[in-house]
Amino acid sequence: MxxxxxxxxxxxxxxxxxxxxxxxxxxxxxxxxxxxxxxxxxxxMSCNPAIGGLGKGHLVREVDALDGIMGTAADQAGIQFRLLNRKKGPAVQGPRAQTDRDxxxxxxxxxxxxxxxxxxxxxxxxxxxxxxxxxxxxxxxxxxxxxxxxxxxxxxxxxxxxxxxxxxxxxxxxxxxxxxxxxxxxxxxxxxxxxxx
Missing domain, CATH: 3.50.50.60 (FAD/NAD(P)-binding domain)
Known part of the structure; x- marks a missing residue:
């Protein structure tokens, strides 16, 4: 209690x-x-164990800029870090971390x-x-x-x-x-x- x-x-x-x-x-x-x-x-993490990516990467960076905890936890739990759309221009690239749920x-x-x-x-x-x-x-x-x-x-x-x-x-x-x-x-x-x- x-x-x-x-x-x-x-x-x-x-x-x-x-x-x-x-x-x-x-x-x-x-x-x-x-x-x-x-x-x-x-x-x-109820669903996809990815942090960042093309659709929500900007949101993760905004939360991180405001001293959020998601990016810190993703850094500690990441098992693969990748820049998506690497062959395309910077406007459509997006960093993504695949994380271990536990x-x-x-x-x-x-x-x-x-x-x-x-x-x-x-x-x-x-x-x-x-x-x-x-x-x-x-x-x-x-x-x-x-x-x-x-x-x-x-x-x-x-x-x-x-x-x-x-x-x-x-x-x-x-x-x-x-x-x-x-x-x-x-x-x-x-x-x-x-x-x-």
């Missing part, structure tokens, strides 16, 4: 976006709660645990505390409540997630994990539409 129950910012979700958001806010001096399901899930997760966990002002809380956020105009906390599955000035949702594929394998579809946030249905239902009550890319 955790001691502090009020924070400046609560970040729900411990994937790429959640870890970056929590670390960035903590670097600015805010008191942060990063909520993720389990210790083993913090920093998990090493990347471990690197992110070390960076997060070393970050001052950041407390990781393990549990499932199932409800938002507040009104339709202001959210000021979350309720976890164990009914504990955590309050904050701001709440950032970075749940990725977990909100009412569905996994499709061939002709078979089943609820899931990632292989082996349940989707976040209760939190999605609460967001519906705010009149916010959930959609898939």
């Amino acid at each position: 955790f001691h502090v129950k009020h924070f400046d910012v609560i970040v729900v979700g411990g994937g790429h976006a959640g870890c970056e958001a929590a670390a960035a806010a903590a670097r600015l001096g805010a008191k942060i709660a990063l909520i993720t399901l389990r210790q083993a899930d913090l920093g998990t 090493l990347y997760r471990s690197a992110i966990q070390k960076l997060i645990s070393a970050q001052e002002n950041l407390q990781v809380i393990f549990g499932e956020a199932v409800d938002l505390i507040g009104s339709e105009t202001k959210v000021n906390g979350v309720r976890l599955r164990d009914n504990s409540e955590i309050t904050a000035t701001s709440v950032v949702l970075t749940t990725g594929t977990f909100l009412r997630g569905v996994i499709h394998i061939g002709d078979v579809s089943r609820p899931g946030g990632r292989m082996g994990d349940d989707p976040s249905v209760k939190l999605a239902q609460r967001i519906d009550q705010f009149g916010l539409k959930l959609a898939r890319l």
Whole structure:
């Protein structure tokens, strides 16, 4: 269990976006709660273990320029570094690192645990505390409540997630994990539409 129950910012979700958001806010001096399901899930790469590349390489460099942790973790976990489109001009080239998933997760966990002002809380956020105009906390599955000035949702594929394998579809946030249905239902009550890319 955790001691502090009020924070400046609560970040729900411990994937790429959640870890970056929590670390960035903590670097600015805010008191942060990063909520993720389990210790083993913090920093998990859910899909492609590549960092950078043609489509998202510019984003990785922008995050790195703002002192983000993704590039540092990728450097520690990289197993192949390559410049894509090397034979073409610089405008269409893109550096990409293929990373070891376990090493990347471990690197992110070390960076997060070393970050001052950041407390990781393990549990499932199932409800938002507040009104339709202001959210000021979350309720976890164990009914504990955590309050904050701001709440950032970075749940990725977990909100009412569905996994499709061939002709078979089943609820899931990632292989082996349940989707976040209760939190999605609460967001519906705010009149916010959930959609898939």
